[in-house]
Structures are given as C-alpha cells and as structure tokens.
Amino acid sequence: MSLLARNRGNGPAADASGKAARPGGKDPRSAGEIGAERRRSRMGYWLILPGFAFMLLFFVLPVFSLLATSLYAKPPGADVGQFVPALQFGNYADVLGAYWQELLRSFAFALVATVAALLIGYPMAYLVAVRLRGRKLLQGILLVLIIAPFFTSFILRTQAWKQILADEGPVVAVLRAVALLPEDGRLTATAFAVVCGLTYNFLPFMTLPIYANLERLDTRLIEAGTDLYASPFQTFRTVTLPLSMPGVMAGTLLTFIPASGDYINAALLGNNQDTTMIGQVIDSRFFRVVDYPGASALSFVLMLAILALVILYVRRFGTKELL
Amino acid sequence: MVQERLAEETTTAAGRDSGGADLVLDSVTKRFADFVAVDDLNLTIPAGSFFALLGPSGCGKTTTLRMVAGLEQPTSGTLSIGGRDITRTGAHERPVNTVFQNYALFPHMSVLDNVAFGLKRRKIRGAEARAKSALELVELGHLAARRPGQLSGGQQQRVALARAIVNRPAVLLLDEPLGALDMKLRRQMQVELKNIQLEVGLTFVHVTHDQEEAMTMADTVAVMNAGRVEQMGAPRELYELPRTAFVANFLGKSNLVPGEVIEDRGDAVVVNARGNRLTVLKERAAAHHGRVLVGIRPEKLKMMWPQDAAGDPDNMLHGRVADTSFTGVSTDYLVDVPGVGRLGVFSQNHGQQLARPGDEVVLCWDTAHAFGLDGREDSSAGAAEAAEAAAP
Structure with a gap:
C-alpha cells in the first residue's frame, strides 16, 4: 500500500510550504502541551501493535517455519510425508538442479507480462488521468471498467481466456485466416496463452498506481516542455515519464512479484511440458509428491530471487523515495 | 562581464532567430464553445519592445499569449514572426518562450538542468555553460545544483526567467510572472525585469492585470477588454488621453x-x-x-x-x-x-x-x-x- 501512496509533489510549491515551521530558538509551547504531545506519540505505538502482532504471527513466524522445514531430512525407510528436523542444505542444491528451468521461465513470463501490462496500462492510465482531466463522469466510468474484472473470480476469468484462445475460438480463426498462425497452429496450451493470462489478470495492478500518479501531474509542466522546444515525444520522455516513475515502479512491482509466483494461469492456459512455472512445481511438491522440504526450499529460493531482482530494479530505476 | 558576454551571444543568436522579427497578429479570433475569448485582434509588436497586454481577468489577454506560444490554436486569423507565418506551427517549433504564471519549473531536475532544457532539446553546444551564465544574469549561479522545490518564490521566478531567456527567443512571453510574489518583491522584480530586457534586447510580451506593473515596465501598453484591444500606446499617452471610458x-x-x-x-x-x-x-x-x-x-x-x-x-x-x-x-x-x-x-x-x-x-x-x-x-x-x- 505504501507504494501506492508514495508520490512526488509535482508543483514547485509542493515543497515550499512545510519549511517555515519552528524558526529555531526556544520552544514556545507550555509544559502541558509538550506532555500531551508525548502522550499522543506513545499512543501511536499502541496503535501499530495489532498490525505488528499480526505480521509477527502470520508472516515472520511462518517464514522461520518455512526456513526450518526447507532443511528437514527424510530418514531412511520413512513413510510418505515423514521428515525429521535437520540441517540438510543439500535440499537447496537438489531443487535448484531439478527446477532451475521452471524458475527462470517464471521470471521470463513475469517479465514479458509486466512489460506488456506496462505498454497497455500506461496509455490507459494516461488517457484517464491526463487527457480526460476535468471530465469527471467519463473518468469515473473508465476507472470502474478498469476495476470491473475484480468482481468476477480470478479462476473464472482465466477459464474465459481458455475459451477466447480455444482452437475453435475467434482469435485462432482470425490468425489462421491472415496466415499469422499455421493451419494446425493453436494458442491454448502455449507460452503465449500463459503470458496473455498473466498480463490480463495483473493489468489493474499496473494501471491503478500509474493512474494515481498521473492524476496529480501538473499539465503546465507538459506545456512548459513543448514551449522549450521538446517535441511531444521528447516531452513525454523528459518530463511526463520521469515524473510518473514512482507510479511505474509501484505498478511494475505489483505486477511482476505476484506474476512470477503465479501458477493458476500456467495451470489453466499452459501445457505440462514447456510452460510450467515455479508456482506449479511448489504446488505439486507440497500437495501431490508431499515433499515438504523440497517445496519449502523452492519457496524460499523464489522469495530470495524476487527480493534480489526487486532490489536490483529499484536501485537502477527507482527514486529516492522507494529505497 | 557575464552580462556583456550574454549580450554578445544575443546579437549572434538573435541574428539567426529574431533579427527584426516583429510579432504580428492578423484578425485573430479564438472561440471556446459559445464564448469569444479573443475577438478579431490585430496587433503589431515591434522587435525589441517591451509590450504589455493589460486587462481584467477574462479579457482574453492570457488566451492571446497562449496562441502566440502555440499552446492554443486560433479559431481564425494568422500569427507571424518576422514575416514567417507560425499559425500552424507547433509550440516546440516556435522561436517563442514563456515565463509561466506559476513558473512550471520541472521539479525532478536541478535548477541548472531546468535552464539548460531548451538548449539541450535544440542540441546547442555548450548548453550547460550558457545555462550557467543565464543563471548568473539572474544572480542565482550559486543555486544551480538545487531542486526548484528548495527555492523561494522569488528565486523560482528568476529561474523561470533564466530558463526562457537563455534560448534567445524572438519573443519572450510573460504570463503574470510577478503575480505570485509579495508587493515588495514584485516592485523589485519589475525593475530587474526591465533592466534584463534592455540588456538582452529581446521582445517581451507581458500579460498582466496590474496597471501599475504594465505602466512601469512596458514601452507600449495595449488595454484589452472583452476580447478586444480598447486602446494601445505608450503608458503616458494612455493615461493622459484615454479614448474610451473603460481605459x-x-x-x-x-x-x-x-x-x-x-x-x-x-x-x-x-x-x-x-x-x-x-x-x-x-x-x-x-x-x-x-x-x-x-x-x-x-x-x-x-x-x-x-x-x-x-x-x-x-x-x-x-x-x-x-x-x-x-x-x-x-x-x-x-x-x-x-x-x-x-x-x-x-x-x-x-x-x-x-x-x-x-x-x-x-x-x-x-x-x-x-x-x-x-x-x-x-x-x-x-x-x-x-x-x-x-x-x-
């Protein structure tokens, strides 16, 4: 959520206001006022306690439990699902050796889907936030349309894509007719279908943060850009895009992170050979093969890899506000 | 010394862009839906003059300025600079720069990058050095590395001025540039603006609703009302011999x-x-x-x-x-x-x-x-x- 809320003040006056507070010297407030303020700030700690407790119970502890499980060993002759606590770091080498392809594929799919969602979502956000500025009704309708898919279930929408891309469906028919797809070519059960599903399902997560950012863009800055000899494209590249980077960062992270761990799209729209994503592997390790240490190790690897990629990304493109 | 150098640059740069470049508006009309903002306006603004468009809010002065800048298209009529028709030319292709009312400085760039922006877009060599000397001209050389948000209103106003002047436009447009400043600073900036205009010799078109501001700075004032010019002339002439009750x-x-x-x-x-x-x-x-x-x-x-x-x-x-x-x-x-x-x-x-x-x-x-x-x-x-x- 904090990513969504972060934004830069676009107007030059944005920073100027808060400066003049307390011009040094003695604090003119009475002791009573200061005491009241201290109580208020202590109150703040009490207020974050429930959230803190929740995160401790449902995030920090599970992470440690996951870490511990990932090092468990299977004693010789044990039943299915029987493991003993150990420090078997070999689990990591085993799963990485067996599933590195799925891991890389997940990131590749997520990357392509993120880029596609950015290319679709940014113009959408720009249209609603900048071009239609001041036309409240139209803006409202379009925003509702962007969010509307959330009113149906994720699975149902993914199933619908199966129909859209089906062999006897309209998309395949058109593509075959214009010879973009061979006569026996298909779209279901391909990497293309999986990426389509990912792009579609995470599009609102891309569009909304960018919208929230562009909505505050001062359009006079765009005018200043064109006034200073920048063509419309140059103005976009040098003014609009840099100013909307916080929104782009938030949108790409909110798309990439869940997309790389997703398994529903790959399961419903992919096949069993060359579209398997890491989420599917973790799922089957946990619930079908009942290999808790392997599944835990994979989960941990996925988590660390995403974290590393995100840090690299934010370092490279991010704004000071994000790191 | 810096100012001399700038003045030299002006003569060379202006020779290309603005030599004897009078700004001419020929029966320019601008309609918004059913509202006529500018009504058949004819104006000739001679090169090198300090011209003020004076009028109450809603009289069409800002719309006129935006049409000259290329940010608004006239419904009919033509605009030309030095005989060249610019009516259909995009804002980024006109030898015109604007000091915006609220400065519109780019918040994500340093003061220096703001000032060098126009030069860089036109791929002019030594952009940074020129930007630096323009900042010296407005006495802000020492703040080049700051962000606009870290400057006071008066300083931002000067950066906006430097950002426009550094391009040596044929016409410099000022849209109520002093409106956001307090009275004392405004009077001081009026004098400075006038001095800078004399130094660099550019054509300034200044839009304002403040008659005192128009009279102190401009050598020609056009009083606008309801989309038309009521009267135009030197400040003294307008004051001593108004031709309409409005003026x-x-x-x-x-x-x-x-x-x-x-x-x-x-x-x-x-x-x-x-x-x-x-x-x-x-x-x-x-x-x-x-x-x-x-x-x-x-x-x-x-x-x-x-x-x-x-x-x-x-x-x-x-x-x-x-x-x-x-x-x-x-x-x-x-x-x-x-x-x-x-x-x-x-x-x-x-x-x-x-x-x-x-x-x-x-x-x-x-x-x-x-x-x-x-x-x-x-x-x-x-x-x-x-x-x-x-x-x-």
Missing part, C-alpha cells in the same frame, strides 16, 4: 462628467453639464457634437475656497466636500457637485489648509488636461474591473 477608469481613476456640446470654438468645443460650461480641446475629444463625457483625472483638479475662485467661469464646478482621507503625502477628497455627481480630487500635501466634510469648495482645471469621450458610453465602464484587479 479612463481601468488605467488610473477618472471623473467622467456627462454633458452636451453647445458651442464650437474652432479648436475646442464647449460642453454644457447641468448649467456648467466645460471646454474640451477637439484633439482631445473622441466626439465633437451631441452627448459627450468630459473626463478629468483627480490629480488634475484644483480645489479652492469659493472666495479665491475668480475670473473665467468656464471649467469651474461648485460643490461640497463629502468625504476626505488624509494619507500624509496627499489627501483624497470626494466632492458632491449638484447635478453632476460625486468627483474625486487628489490633493498633494503642500502644507495648505485642509477642507473638511461639508465645506463649500470650487473645482477647476486646465483645459489642456480634460479629455472628451463619446457620451453614449457607460461612464463607470472598467471601474469595477479596476477595483477587482487591485484587490490582492
């Missing part, structure tokens, strides 16, 4: 006395205003017969005690003081003249005895100071707008 009231204050022409004296006409004979020179009158308005500025009125008033009974009004306000250097009087109305008198403090409300007085003036307007005009036109424009 008379918007630019300074005027007493407008309605009357009827009753006599033609060759070079002057005599007006009967409720039994008072007022003389107006023909060259200072917009109408020579029928109903007219005789105008006299408050500071041109001389106020005397009845016993001191003698001689020529023309240009003399008898009245009673209704209100006085003493400001130190001067006293503002309101004098009720029966049948004519309430006239304002501005009296310099020469140590004379002050009149009090209720005192009988005589007002007179030099014929050379009166002006005549068409009697069909509304004598209060522009007064409300002037009051609104003066409000902070």
Whole structure:
C-alpha cells in the first residue's frame, strides 16, 4: 500500500510550504502541551501493535517455519510425508538442479507480462488521468471498467481466456485466416496463452498506481516542455515519464512479484511440458509428491530471487523515495 | 562581464532567430464553445519592445499569449514572426518562450538542468555553460545544483526567467510572472525585469492585470477588454488621453462628467453639464457634437475656497466636500457637485489648509488636461474591473 501512496509533489510549491515551521530558538509551547504531545506519540505505538502482532504471527513466524522445514531430512525407510528436523542444505542444491528451468521461465513470463501490462496500462492510465482531466463522469466510468474484472473470480476469468484462445475460438480463426498462425497452429496450451493470462489478470495492478500518479501531474509542466522546444515525444520522455516513475515502479512491482509466483494461469492456459512455472512445481511438491522440504526450499529460493531482482530494479530505476 | 558576454551571444543568436522579427497578429479570433475569448485582434509588436497586454481577468489577454506560444490554436486569423507565418506551427517549433504564471519549473531536475532544457532539446553546444551564465544574469549561479522545490518564490521566478531567456527567443512571453510574489518583491522584480530586457534586447510580451506593473515596465501598453484591444500606446499617452471610458477608469481613476456640446470654438468645443460650461480641446475629444463625457483625472483638479475662485467661469464646478482621507503625502477628497455627481480630487500635501466634510469648495482645471469621450458610453465602464484587479 505504501507504494501506492508514495508520490512526488509535482508543483514547485509542493515543497515550499512545510519549511517555515519552528524558526529555531526556544520552544514556545507550555509544559502541558509538550506532555500531551508525548502522550499522543506513545499512543501511536499502541496503535501499530495489532498490525505488528499480526505480521509477527502470520508472516515472520511462518517464514522461520518455512526456513526450518526447507532443511528437514527424510530418514531412511520413512513413510510418505515423514521428515525429521535437520540441517540438510543439500535440499537447496537438489531443487535448484531439478527446477532451475521452471524458475527462470517464471521470471521470463513475469517479465514479458509486466512489460506488456506496462505498454497497455500506461496509455490507459494516461488517457484517464491526463487527457480526460476535468471530465469527471467519463473518468469515473473508465476507472470502474478498469476495476470491473475484480468482481468476477480470478479462476473464472482465466477459464474465459481458455475459451477466447480455444482452437475453435475467434482469435485462432482470425490468425489462421491472415496466415499469422499455421493451419494446425493453436494458442491454448502455449507460452503465449500463459503470458496473455498473466498480463490480463495483473493489468489493474499496473494501471491503478500509474493512474494515481498521473492524476496529480501538473499539465503546465507538459506545456512548459513543448514551449522549450521538446517535441511531444521528447516531452513525454523528459518530463511526463520521469515524473510518473514512482507510479511505474509501484505498478511494475505489483505486477511482476505476484506474476512470477503465479501458477493458476500456467495451470489453466499452459501445457505440462514447456510452460510450467515455479508456482506449479511448489504446488505439486507440497500437495501431490508431499515433499515438504523440497517445496519449502523452492519457496524460499523464489522469495530470495524476487527480493534480489526487486532490489536490483529499484536501485537502477527507482527514486529516492522507494529505497 | 557575464552580462556583456550574454549580450554578445544575443546579437549572434538573435541574428539567426529574431533579427527584426516583429510579432504580428492578423484578425485573430479564438472561440471556446459559445464564448469569444479573443475577438478579431490585430496587433503589431515591434522587435525589441517591451509590450504589455493589460486587462481584467477574462479579457482574453492570457488566451492571446497562449496562441502566440502555440499552446492554443486560433479559431481564425494568422500569427507571424518576422514575416514567417507560425499559425500552424507547433509550440516546440516556435522561436517563442514563456515565463509561466506559476513558473512550471520541472521539479525532478536541478535548477541548472531546468535552464539548460531548451538548449539541450535544440542540441546547442555548450548548453550547460550558457545555462550557467543565464543563471548568473539572474544572480542565482550559486543555486544551480538545487531542486526548484528548495527555492523561494522569488528565486523560482528568476529561474523561470533564466530558463526562457537563455534560448534567445524572438519573443519572450510573460504570463503574470510577478503575480505570485509579495508587493515588495514584485516592485523589485519589475525593475530587474526591465533592466534584463534592455540588456538582452529581446521582445517581451507581458500579460498582466496590474496597471501599475504594465505602466512601469512596458514601452507600449495595449488595454484589452472583452476580447478586444480598447486602446494601445505608450503608458503616458494612455493615461493622459484615454479614448474610451473603460481605459479612463481601468488605467488610473477618472471623473467622467456627462454633458452636451453647445458651442464650437474652432479648436475646442464647449460642453454644457447641468448649467456648467466645460471646454474640451477637439484633439482631445473622441466626439465633437451631441452627448459627450468630459473626463478629468483627480490629480488634475484644483480645489479652492469659493472666495479665491475668480475670473473665467468656464471649467469651474461648485460643490461640497463629502468625504476626505488624509494619507500624509496627499489627501483624497470626494466632492458632491449638484447635478453632476460625486468627483474625486487628489490633493498633494503642500502644507495648505485642509477642507473638511461639508465645506463649500470650487473645482477647476486646465483645459489642456480634460479629455472628451463619446457620451453614449457607460461612464463607470472598467471601474469595477479596476477595483477587482487591485484587490490582492
């Protein structure tokens, strides 16, 4: 959520206001006022306690439990699902050796889907936030349309894509007719279908943060850009895009992170050979093969890899506000 | 020294872009839906001049400026700079730069990058060095690395000015550039702007609703009202000889006395205003017969005690003081003249005895100071707008 809320003040006056507070010297407030303020700030700690407790119970502890499980060993002759606590770091080498392809594929799919969602979502956000500025009704309708898919279930929408891309469906028919797809070519059960599903399902997560950012863009800055000899494209590249980077960062992270761990799209729209994503592997390790240490190790690897990629990304493109 | 260097650059750069580049607006009209913002405007702004478009809010001055900048397209008419038609040219292709009302500095760039922006887009070599010397010109060289958000309003205003000037545009547009500054800083910036304009020799087109600002800085002022230019000329000319009631009231204050022409004296006409004979020179009158308005500025009125008033009974009004306000250097009087109305008198403090409300007085003036307007005009036109424009 904090990513969504972060934004830069676009107007030059944005920073100027808060400066003049307390011009040094003695604090003119009475002791009573200061005491009241201290109580208020202590109150703040009490207020974050429930959230803190929740995160401790449902995030920090599970992470440690996951870490511990990932090092468990299977004693010789044990039943299915029987493991003993150990420090078997070999689990990591085993799963990485067996599933590195799925891991890389997940990131590749997520990357392509993120880029596609950015290319679709940014113009959408720009249209609603900048071009239609001041036309409240139209803006409202379009925003509702962007969010509307959330009113149906994720699975149902993914199933619908199966129909859209089906062999006897309209998309395949058109593509075959214009010879973009061979006569026996298909779209279901391909990497293309999986990426389509990912792009579609995470599009609102891309569009909304960018919208929230562009909505505050001062359009006079765009005018200043064109006034200073920048063509419309140059103005976009040098003014609009840099100013909307916080929104782009938030949108790409909110798309990439869940997309790389997703398994529903790959399961419903992919096949069993060359579209398997890491989420599917973790799922089957946990619930079908009942290999808790392997599944835990994979989960941990996925988590660390995403974290590393995100840090690299934010370092490279991010704004000071994000790191 | 820096300024000399800049001036040199000007002559070379301007030679390419703006040599003798007059800005000409030829019957330019701009309509928004059913509202005519600019109505058949014809203007010629000579190269190198400091031109002010003065008028109340909604008079079309900002729309005119935006059309020159290319941020707005005229509904009809053409614009040209130095004979080159720019009507259909994009904003980024015009040799025109703007100092925006709220500066519109790029918040994500340093002050230096802001100033170098235009030069870099045009791939001009030594952009950074030029930007630096432009910052020196506005005395902000030491703040080049800061972000605009870290500067005060006055400093931001100078950065905006440097960012526009550094490009040596044929025409520099200023959209109420001092509006956001406090009074003291505004007066100071007025002087600086004027000096900078003289130094760099660019054509400045300045949009403002502040008549004092327009008069101090510009060498030509065009007073706009309802999408049209009411009158255009040097500040002194506009003030001393307004041609419409709007100009008379918007630019300074005027007493407008309605009357009827009753006599033609060759070079002057005599007006009967409720039994008072007022003389107006023909060259200072917009109408020579029928109903007219005789105008006299408050500071041109001389106020005397009845016993001191003698001689020529023309240009003399008898009245009673209704209100006085003493400001130190001067006293503002309101004098009720029966049948004519309430006239304002501005009296310099020469140590004379002050009149009090209720005192009988005589007002007179030099014929050379009166002006005549068409009697069909509304004598209060522009007064409300002037009051609104003066409000902070």
